[in-house]
Amino acid sequence: MQDVGYIRNTVILGHGKSGKTTLAEALLYTSGRTSRLGKVDDGSSTMDFEPEETRRNMSLSASCNHLSWQKHEIFFTDTPGDDNFINETRFAVQVADSAVLTFGAAAGGWGNGEKMVDFVLERHLPCLLCLTRMDRERADYAAALEAIRATFPLNPVSLFLPIGAEEQFRGVVDLVSGMAWYFQEDGSGKVKGGPVPEELTGEVQAQRDRLMEYVAETDDDLIEKFLEEGKLSDEELRRGLRRAVLAGRITPVVPCASLSNRGSSLVLDAMVQFLPAPSDRPAWLGVNPASGEAVERQPNAEAPFSAQVFKTMADPFAGRLTIFRVISGSLTGDSFYNSSKETAERFGHFFLLEGKEQKPADTLLPGMVAAVAKLKETGTGDTLCVENAKIRYDALEPIPASIAYAVRAASGDDEKLFAAISRMLDEDLTLKLVREPQTHEVLITGTGKMHLDVVSERLKRKFNAEMALTVPKVPYRETIRGKARVQGRHKKQSGGRGQFGDCWIEMEPLPRGGGFEFVDKIVGGVIPQQYRPAVEKGIIEAMEKGVLAGFPVVDMRVYLVDGSYHTVDSSEMAFKVAGSLAFKKAVVESNPVLLEPVMTMTIRVPQDCVGDVMGDLNSRRGKVLGMDSHDRLEVITAQVPQAEILLYGPDLTSITAGRGSYAAAFSHYDEVPKHLVDKIIAAVGAES
Ligand SMILES: Nc1nc2c(ncn2[C@@H]2O[C@H](COP(=O)(O)OP(=O)(O)OP(=O)(O)O)[C@@H](O)[C@H]2O)c(=O)[nH]1
Ligand SMILES: [Mg+2]
Incomplete structure (x- = not known):
């Protein structure tokens, strides 16, 4: 049986198009897990395998795989960067031990990167930062690092000094060992040793000293030694770094250019050296479902088995596929207990996921991600455990939907369509069907128009059912x-x-x-x-x-x-x-008058977008009730007529470059201003 100390479980996350999937492909190829370097752009990616993903050249759902590197088994989940699919990302973060955060090395244009950083911070995940796309024009490692240091409380510390820039990015100087590594030209992702370029020696010395001081400051013993002797040994530096990363005090940074497979072996080395094994993480907290008392599980193989489901996939032929992460204990056999639904579940085999492939396995240990097919009751967020040691972990709430459309079957066969949609509800928790009693419309809700477009394509591919979407009617009174x-x-x-x-x-x-x-x-x-x-x-x-x-x-x-x-x-x-x-x-x-529903909105936006968002609310007849600061975000509370925000989600995304989010709930009915009444009456007349 494998030692849990040699397992890593990590989630790759970062702003949209930051090169997560390309990095994942490079890691797979460099480790020998795949025999060719998969590419997002030509549809050959192992991780982005859904037809809807290859059509768009982007990730739409969390995708799991694992690889071996230096005797370690690394389980990882590549997540979508786009806000439309952010629930997939959040659920994957919820069960991970650590994060590999990707930011493009050209400073700026980081879109929703801030949100991704927040996910990492909320879960206190030890984190490795990859500055990606180093080979691109305007890639500037030092500037990007400085901008991240100034913006996010991550304490980024570079492990390397890049040699060459943009297309000429050829290698790195390792600041821990002081050695220079050059990327193999055969695209294998590996490195070979070489001389430190003379023009860099001064900079290497300065940065190495800074790294040493920085690490020493995170540890009482090390700082004493450092002050006495003026330096640390490589080994002390490495151990100090690992401790500081595990404690969330610093974030080591690695440069890479995955499309041409430069830097992958450095990322893999850093994952093994600096990211935690499952057993390095604190105990996982839950409750005893019978008594409601707090209980915890140590993430080691000796504890009773427990796991949490973070993804469900609907397949028209194979049925439901349930994907979970083992938190404690080991699993063999063909059943477990679902403590969220309070029922035992049986299954045939469990599998390890390798992109779209599934490989049978016989034992599961903490940190491993696995799947079982055809469970009856189990859904995303549920806790799996053994019946004689029950525990239930908190299930994450999906972020609320931000858009709703009225939905009908394009073919007229509503029954078939709604049956198909209800099977999709299992795999997609933001998706909801709501019957609107006054307008008699069925509304389908999602995180954005692109989300619903993708759902629409999946419905067609999997269940041969087609949706017709229209902007919902406003329930005036x-x-x-x-x-x-x-x-x-x-x-x-x-x-x-x-x-x-x-x-x-x-x-x-x-x-x-x-x-x-x-x-x-x-x-x-x-x-x-x-x-x-x-x-x-x-x-x-x-x-x-x-x-x-x-x-x-x-x-x-x-x-x-x-x-x-x-x-x-x-x-x-x-x-x-x-x-x-x-x-x-x-x-x-x-004296009859028209009433319209007014919603209370909570809008979270970065400070520099507040003016634009307020201006836009004004043009939507919104009344701002208040504003509050939370971390680096401003939270605006406002009341806005529903008719003005039917499609607010996409607009907010474009005003804030993807950095804003909002929730809306019905507040009250209010009189429609006189100048709009005739328009509404005319529109109703035109319809009937
Ligand atoms: N030149 C260059 N292009 C890259 C590199 N990494 C990724 N790209 C390109 O950048 C684009 C986005 O890459 P992806 O790997 O799909 O990025 P992602 O973060 O997975 O994107 P989402 O999943 O959609 O959020 C693709 O066109 C890639 O080919 C790189 O190192 N160098
Ligand atoms: Mg991707």
Whole structure:
């Protein structure tokens, strides 16, 4: 059995297009796991294997693999950088022991890199920073490093000094050993030793001294030795570095250019040397599902088995594939207990994931990522354990959806479409179907338009079902501002028995949210008791379609005050009609107005975007309620009419270059300003 100390579990994350997948491909190839260097751009990537990914040349979902390097087994997950698929990234971060953070080496243009840094910091993950795309024009290692140091609380410390820049990036000087390494020209990703270029010797000495001092400062014993002797041995430096990284005090930095496979072996070495084994991490905290008491698991092989599911994939033929990370203990056999669903689950085999391939395995240890097929109850976020040592870990909440479209089947076969979508809900927790009772539309929610486009393509490929999306209707309502007293009289005489109902009602507004009240004030039986509820029924039916644009009417009180009846011709039906006639007349006479839903929004944006976001909110009729600083972000709270933010997500992304996010929840109904009422009424007229 493998020693857990030789396992690494890490997540590769970084801003969009920072070269995560290309780095993963280079690591796989250099370690010998793959026989050719996969490329994102020509669709030959092992990690981006979904047709939707190869079509776009980008990662859309978390993809797992593992490789061997210097007797270590490194399990890693390559994650999407785009905000549309950020849930995949968050769930993968949740179960990782460490992070490999990628930033492009040309300073700036880091898009949502800040969000990725926050994920790492929130989970206190020891982290290795790769400055990627070193071979590109304008790549400037020192400048990028300085910018990151100034912006993020990562304490980045370079392990290397690059030799050559851009296309001429040929090798590095290792600041720990002082040796120079040149990249092999055969694209193998490995390095060979060589002389330190003379023009760099001064800089190497200066940076090496700084590195030593920096590391010494993180450790009492080392600082003593350093102050006494003025230096540390290579071994002390390496051990000090490892300790400081594991404690999250510094982030070692490695340069690389993965597309031409330069620097991969350095990244692999650093992963083995400086990132934690599962057993180097603190105990994982959970609760005993029976008692609710806090319990913990040491991440070693001797503890009882526990694992957490971080991804589920829906396959039309193979069924559901559940992907989990082992947290403690070892797993053999064919069953485990799901403590989130409180049920035992059986399976055939478990597999290790190698991109899209799955390889059977017989024992799982802490840090390993594995998959099982066809579980019945298990979903993403669930805890798996043994029945005699139950534990449940916190499941991560998916970030709320930021966009909703009305969805129908393009073919008209809604039943087939919704059955297919509900199978996709398993693998994608931001995806939700919501029935909107007032507009009778079914809404599908997601993180952005691109997210829903990808869902649409997957539905077509996997289940041959096609969605038709439209911008959802706004559930407007109508109400009154004034009072009225009117008569509703229904009289019909045609041949035999006639119909007669006659009522007088008074109508007055109720405060917003007051709904509807009906008060029976008839005295002396001018309308007999059995017909009075019929008047109310007639009103309630008529309330469904208002007089302005046919939206439901709300927030008023109706008094039934007078009326008359006929001993033969009166009936419940006749009074119902009278009630509805009276209602319509009363609304017309009570100054009817249109109401629109207003949402409370919480918008998180970097400080330098606040002005633009505020300006944009202003143009959307938004009212800013307050602003608060959280870490490096400003949190704006505002109320904005729903009609103005139906497609806010993509707009916020373009205003903030992907660095903003928001959540919106219904707050209240408010009057539509006069100048917009006619437009809305005209739009409804055009539709019907
Ligand atoms: N010149 C050069 N181009 C690179 C390098 N690494 C990646 N690229 C290119 O940059 C683009 C993005 O690379 P990916 O590896 O897909 O980046 P990613 O971070 O996985 O992107 P997402 O998954 O979409 O967030 C592709 O066109 C790559 O070919 C590199 O080292 N040098
Ligand atoms: Mg990628």
